[in-house]
Amino acid sequence: DAGITQSPRHKVTETGTPVTLRCHQTENHRYMYWYRQDPGHGLRLIHYSYGVKDTDKGEVSDGYSVSRSKTEDFLLTLESATSSQTSVYFCAISLRGGNTEAFFGQGTRLTVV
Amino acid sequence: AQSVTQLDSQVPVFEEAPVELRCNYSSSVSVYLFWYVQYPNQGLQLLLKYLSGSTLVESINGFEAEFNKSQTSFHLRKPSVHISDTAEYFCAVSDRSYGGSQGNLIFGKGTKLSVKP
Incomplete structure (x- = not known):
């Protein structure tokens, strides 16, 4: 398995609370x-x-923010969690972007109640 | 923008039967194509990829996919499936025009393959 660690693996939180998910890689992928x-x-x-410090939005970015202060860590923050953000979140890494294989973490199951 | 259509959300099949999982993408521009597999409660793993060259690509566990540019398709096939192939399969596309940098992977909605004894 590629060296990707997501934490936490499971989380239950209340509507309106902030939540941060962490992705840590040991592969030095860009x-x-x-x-x-x-x-x-x-x-x-x-x-x-x-x-590092270079991020951009994807298809469903509303309600989420990210930060990358080090190559190995990529944080996803839900500023004020809503029930529609109940989901399984996957972190992925790739060496050179869209023309190279993406390696996925094991996922974080987030439930917003 | 690119989009990927996986025509079947679920495919039930008996063990040792052949299977085809269909995938079409939206644009005729040059693309990179991938199939990923997800076993229950796990992340996704690359099954096979088409970057250039031969339009027929194979995986180590007997799956193959053929890139058809005229039909904008990348269907996944296996001549004889096993119980252990039960999983969800995702087709993904990346746009070459980004030079492989910001050409992010766009995924289909997935096909659940269920192999019955």
Whole structure:
């Protein structure tokens, strides 16, 4: 398995609270991604990063922010969690972007009650 | 913008039967194409990829996919499936025009393959 660690693996939180998910990699890959997976929707890109402090929005970025202060860490923050953000969140990394294989973490199951 | 259509959300099949999982993408521009597999409660793993060259690509566990530019398709096939192939399969596309940098992966909605004994 690629060296990707997501934490926490499971979280239950209340509506309106802030939540931060962490993705840590040991592969020194340049690109990092946050996806959410929902039944019937497949995987949808939330935000991605192409270097330290270089991030951009994906398809479903509303309500989410990210930060990447070090190559190995990519944080996803829900500023004020809503029930619609209940999902499984996957972090992925790739060496050179869209023409190279993406490696996925094990996922974080987030429930907003 | 690119989009990916996986035509079947669920495919039930008996063990040792052949299977085809269909994938079409929206644009005729040059693309990179991928199939990923997700086993229950796990992340996604790359199954195979088309970047250039031969339009037929194979995986180590017997799956193959053929890139058809005229039909904008990348269907996944296996001549004889096993119980262990039960999983969800995702087709993904990346736009070459970004030079492989910001050409992010766009995923289909997935096909659940269920292999019955």
